[in-house]
Amino acid sequence: MIHTERIKRFKDYLALHQSSTAFARLAEAHADAGELEKAIGLLETGIRQHPNYLPAHILKARYLLRLEHPFKAEEVLREALTVDPANSIALRMLLELEIKREAAGRGMTAKKLAALDFHDPLARKILSEETKAASPFTTRSVAELYESQGYLTEALRIYKEVARQRPDDEGIQTKIRELEGRIHGT
Numbered sequence: 001m002i003h004t005e006r007i008k009r010f011k012d013y014l015a016l017h018q019s020s021t022a023f024a025r026l027a028e029a030h031a032d033a034g035e036l037e038k039a040i041g042l043l044e045t046g047i048r049q050h051p052n053y054l055p056a057h058i059l060k061a062r063y064l065l066r067l068e069h070p071f072k073a074e075e076v077l078r079e080a081l082t083v084d085p086a087n088s089i090a091l092r093m094l095l096e097l098e099i100k101r102e103a104a105g106r107g108m109t110a111k112k113l114a115a116l117d118f119h120d121p122l123a124r125k126i127l128s129e130e131t132k133a134a135s136p137f138t139t140r141s142v143a144e145l146y147e148s149q150g151y152l153t154e155a156l157r158i159y160k161e162v163a164r165q166r167p168d169d170e171g172i173q174t175k176i177r178e179l180e181g182r183i184h185g186t
């Protein structure tokens with residue numbers, strides 16, 4: 001009942017103030033009522049009218065994540081960052097997505113976030129990982145040696161480190177997927 005009243009109140013307000021950014025509040029009310037698809041639709045319509053209204057972009061990304069659409073959410077966050085490259089909320093959300101995907105660009109996102117909030121623990125963690133000196137034993141041949149001796153977990157760790165150094169090497173990416181499959185039995 002409360003959700004229905006909130007939705008009606010925001011609809012009535014928007015009927016009188018059609019150029020208002022209250023569409024985002026209406027979308028929130030629909031999301032709170034469990035109507036995420038409806039909320040996203042309202043946000044898309046509102047963003048077309050107010051492309052620089054960042055809270056709408058952030059809400060849309062959050063709702064896409066709740067619907068388990070991480071790539072669409074990432075796209076929305078990147079759009080938001082074209083409007084305001086210094087939006088720490090969008091940067092933090094983007095960094096969290098990049099970490100989950102183990103994306104090569106997470107170091108750059110962490111640098112941008114740390115420039116805005118040096119004390120952000122997630123940005124600092126990623127930056128410290130990125131700046132660690134690579135061991136001279138972090139090579140493809142060492143990983144192959146571990147793999148041949150049956151030390152699959154250690155081989156996988158080294159392949160992933162090599163992949164961070166050479167993100168465009170498809171052979172390494174293929175080897176990582178193969179080893180993960182062998183380790184996890186798939």
